[in-house]
Amino acid sequence: MKEGPPIAQIAALIGDPARANMLGALMSGKALTATELANEAQITRQTASTHLKKLTEGQLLVQRHQGRHRYYALANEEVALTLAGLMGLADLTGQSRTRTGPKDEALRTARACYNHLAGEKGVWLYESLCKQGHLDHKDGTLYLTDNGRAFALTFGIDVDKLENKSSALCRECLDWSARRSHLAGTLGRAFLTRFEEIGWVHRAPKSRAIIFTPRGNREFANHFPL
Structure with a gap:
């Protein structure tokens, strides 16, 4: 055989x-x-x-x-992306567990997907960056535009430093709950880290949920309009 x-x-x-x-x-x-x-x-x-x-x-x-x-x-991130894809497939085919309650709602709103932002807020971030011309696709590959580099720098993210790492700078990750893409790669990780540094979000204890503060919600909507 x-x-x-x-x-x-x-x-x-x-x-x-x-x-x-x-x-x-x-x-x-x-x-x-x-x-x-x-x-x-x-x-x-x-x-x-x-x-x-x-x-x-x-x-x-x-x-x-x-x-x-x-x-x-x-x-590595390859493992995380594979697991995220399988979670999406399980949800799509009805194999996932029933999700109820505010804790699960929080996970669907915003959560950590390995090292980057996922859930509704993660999809929002990705789509806003695309619509503002900060992210674009070429030959099926996601890349950061010149405008995107300038925006990241003003937001406190050193893109040159990120590009020296072995992982990809920008990657799409299929969000299992929203079933649309959110931003992975070292840039996705940098944005989540930056959100934590400036006090927009904090991590829920014993959960993957990312909690946005009232100020974080306002600033997030201002910086990443849809």
């Missing part, structure tokens, strides 16, 4: 419910301990260690050490 394509191996790693829960928890962009991930997956610490070993060997996770503590994080 012919072996399946490489996606079968990745799908098998992600497809286990416990591992899927742990990967989903890491979509916040934070590194978590094995104990924290075991709690997220509602499994024992020993079972979690077995799953984490498989995910690390499969290059979906990386370990980070700080003192005597060991943390786990998504290996």
Whole structure:
């Protein structure tokens, strides 16, 4: 029998419910301990260690050490984008869990997708940057225009520094709840970081939700009109 394509191996790693829960928890962009991930997956610490070993060997996770503590994080943005796409597919095909309550509404409004802004606010940011001519497409590739570079600089983002990083500057990421694109890449990460620095947003505890302050909502609408 012919072996399946490489996606079968990745799908098998992600497809286990416990591992899927742990990967989903890491979509916040934070590194978590094995104990924290075991709690997220509602499994024992020993079972979690077995799953984490498989995910690390499969290059979906990386370990980070700080003192005597060991943390786990998504290996790179490619992994995060793949997981985001699968979440969108699950929602589209009716396979996702029922979402109710204000907490879930907050996630749909604004949340961290690995290291960038997602949800309705993330889509708003992306579409505003496109409509203002700051982002554009060429040969199917998203890029930052000269006007966009100038805007980013006035907003306190050093684009030259971002371009020296190994990750792409601008990327589209399909938002699973809005089912439209939001901005990923180092620029998407920089915008979210900047929103936090200037006090427009804060992260909800124990959640991927990004909470906009009243001032943040006003300033966001002024700087990123639709």
